[in-house]
Amino acid sequence: MNEKKFMNPYLAGFFLGLILLATIYITGRGLGASGAVKSVYTAVVESVFPGYTSNALYYQEYGKEHPGNPLKNWLVFEVIGVVIGAFISGLISNRLKFKLEYSPKSTLKVRVTGALIGGLLFGFGAQLGRGCTSGAALSGMAVLSTGGLITMAAIFGGAYLFAYFFRKMWI
Amino acid sequence: MGPLVPEVIGNELNFIVAIFIGIAFGFILEQAGFSTSKKLVGLFYGYDFTVLRVFFTAGVTAMIGVIAFDHWGLLDMSLVYVNPTFLWSAIVGGLIMGLGFVIGGFCPGTSICAAAIGKIDAMIFIAGSFIGVLIFAEGYPLFEHLYMSESWGNVKVFESLGMSQSLFAFLLTIIAVGAFWVTTFVEKKVNGIINPELNHKKLYYSLTAIAVVIAISAFALPDRKENLLKNVNDEKYVASNEVKLMTSDELAFRIIDDDKNIQIFDLRLKKDFDSLSLPKSNNYTLESLFEKDANKFLSLKNKKNIFIADDEQTARKGAVLAMKLGFTDIYVLKGGMEEFKRDILYFRLISEGTTQSEKDTFRFRTKASKVLPELIQKNKEKQKSGGDNKPKRVVGGC
Numbered sequence: 048m049n050e051k052k053f054m055n056p057y058l059a060g061f062f063l064g065l066i067l068l069a070t071i072y073i074t075g076r077g078l079g080a081s082g083a084v085k086s087v088y089t090a091v092v093e094s095v096f097p098g099y100t101s102n103a104l105y106y107q108e109y110g111k112e113h114p115g116n117p118l119k120n121w122l123v124f125e126v127i128g129v130v131i132g133a134f135i136s137g138l139i140s141n142r143l144k145f146k147l148e149y150s151p152k153s154t155l156k157v158r159v160t161g162a163l164i165g166g167l168l169f170g171f172g173a174q175l176g177r178g179c180t181s182g183a184a185l186s187g188m189a190v191l192s193t194g195g196l197i198t199m200a201a202i203f204g205g206a207y208l209f210a211y212f213f214r215k216m217w218i
Numbered sequence: 219m220g221p222l223v224p225e226v227i228g229n230e231l232n233f234i235v236a237i238f239i240g241i242a243f244g245f246i247l248e249q250a251g252f253s254t255s256k257k258l259v260g261l262f263y264g265y266d267f268t269v270l271r272v273f274f275t276a277g278v279t280a281m282i283g284v285i286a287f288d289h290w291g292l293l294d295m296s297l298v299y300v301n302p303t304f305l306w307s308a309i310v311g312g313l314i315m316g317l318g319f320v321i322g323g324f325c326p327g328t329s330i331c332a333a334a335i336g337k338i339d340a341m342i343f344i345a346g347s348f349i350g351v352l353i354f355a356e357g358y359p360l361f362e363h364l365y366m367s368e369s370w371g372n373v374k375v376f377e378s379l380g381m382s383q384s385l386f387a388f389l390l391t392i393i394a395v396g397a398f399w400v401t402t403f404v405e406k407k408v409n410g411i412i413n414p415e416l417n418h419k420k421l422y423y424s425l426t427a428i429a430v431v432i433a434i435s436a437f438a439l440p441d442r443k444e445n446l447l448k449n450v451n452d453e454k455y456v457a458s459n460e461v462k463l464m465t466s467d468e469l470a471f472r473i474i475d476d477d478k479n480i481q482i483f484d485l486r487l488k489k490d491f492d493s494l495s496l497p498k499s500n501n502y503t504l505e506s507l508f509e510k511d512a513n514k515f516l517s518l519k520n521k522k523n524i525f526i527a528d529d530e531q532t533a534r535k536g537a538v539l540a541m542k543l544g545f546t547d548i549y550v551l552k553g554g555m556e557e558f559k560r561d562i563l564y565f566r567l568i569s570e571g572t573t574q575s576e577k578d579t580f581r582f583r584t585k586a587s588k589v590l591p592e593l594i595q596k597n598k599e600k601q602k603s604g605g606d607n608k609p610k611r612v613v614g615g616c
Contacts, residue, residue, distance in 0.1 A: 056271035059250035064279025066242045075221030076299040076614025080327035088351045105358035124233045128240020130334040136248035137335030147338040162339045165322015166346020174354035176311020180325040187301045189280035193378045194303030198312040205316020210262035213320045217259050
């Protein structure tokens with residue numbers, strides 16, 4: 048069976064907007080993704096190096112903002128849902144497959160290195176910028192947060208700014 | 219009135235809700251094609267503008283929805299998380315994320331979505347993002363200054379730009395719709411890509427028209443809150459609405475009698491409320507009557523809602539406002555707190571009067587002036603130990 052076509056982007060956007068609206072109406076907060084990485088990371092550090100987290104400044108500040116077990120966090124549960132939802136979508140559209148995608152003009156090595164470094168930069172940037180494309184840019188736009196919209200402009204502006212230098216990886 | 223957490227949906231149930239919201243979120247991202255890096259970076263090389271279309275449509279839909287919910291009094295925006303603004307970390311963090319986007323081909327949400335359907339590059343991206351968080355966490359003292367500098371608080375973008383919310387929402391919608399047309403043109407003419415599902419010209423002309431109409435209607439709907447506040451600040455308007463009055467004696471009697479069916483909305487200044495507040499009373503301002511906390515109490519059934527202020531006129535403003543917001547059983551303290559203090563709390567009268575009713579009043583007021591201050595003192599101690607239990611803004615963000 049062939050892969051099914053993607054959903055019409057405007058329709059998908061409309062649904063995504065409704066999901067975000069429902070999230071804000073129900074919970075008073077927006078969607079997110081990178082926060083879950085932070086919570087999982089903190090939980091791992093806490094269990095591997097107990098005691099360490101109470102000394103380092105970053106973990107102290109984290110603990111102040113999120114008391115209790117770092118895994119008992121709204122975004123961690125939401126991301127578990129994302130994995131399930133994406134899997135169901137892949138299943139019904141015949142897109143479940145282990146695959147490492149890269150441009151025919153690029154190489155496997157370049158793609159692997161790029162994904163790792165790109166992830167590193169995004170993970171770091173999302174901490175510094177207090178949220179990623181979902182938590183800061185999209186959710187920030189829904190509630191018209193100045194910071195969220197600045198972050199959005201910087202993410203997409205930055206991507207256009209640097210795109211030229213990495214064009215050989217993609218086109 | 220939203221947000222439904224924590225009153226309607228408890229904090230534990232909220233985690234279950236999170237899973238279901240996540241499922242819907244992940245499903246739509248994958249259906250939109252966000253599980254492939256080639257489609258995502260297409261935005262930056264001009265060959266595929268799916269990301270822009272999905273992202274902007276979602277953002278504008280949610281934004282208009284939030285504004286409408288706020289307008290209709292369905293959502294208390296004072297409790298909704300608004301991402302705080304720290305200027306430099308937002309800019310520098312955003313630029314680093316942009317760089318990560320073109321190098322890695324994903325963003326955190328899409329990488330999780332892609333990994334869920336088996337994309338190995340996405341799994342590597344996630345591994346990378348853990349290293350990124352590690353570097354930030356371990357090097358935090360180095361970045362703290364940048365992270366904390368230029369803190370503007372939870373500001374809204376239209377305030378920062380000095381325009382009205384309606385105007386900003388209108389402009390953003392127009393920009394989004396304009397971007398949809400331009401990028402479709404770019405795809406077609408510059409790259410020769412024709413997206414078959416985007417070929418129904420008539421449909422898109424009508425969708426554009428609908429979007430423009432919705433955007434313009436933002437102006438047609440005057441701000442309900444501002445309008446109501448303007449109205450109740452007009453004496454003539456307040457006078458044209460009939461309100462039920464409650465005398466100082468009746469209020470004092472109900473408080474001493476420990477009447478469970480009254481609740482008092484005290485509109486005096488915070489400092490006056492803190493130094494002397496009646497039992498069963500909470501402090502509000504005209505603005506905070508729109509919020510969820512006031513809403514919760516005012517919508518309770520079989521309660522007499524008594525508005526008090528230093529003077530009767532201010533209390534009438536609050537009462538009329540509450541009535542216009544659709545609440546019933548509204549009363550105003552006759553003569554205001556000034557009269558209440560004079561006739562009850564600090565009641566000093568030598569003569570007990572001549573008629574029977576004057577004598578009764580005298581006896582009641584003499585008794586009340588002893589009992590009430592004690593009740594007020596007790597209530598103050600109770601409040602101190604109970605603490606502040608007004609609902610707080612949700613902590614969100616990433």
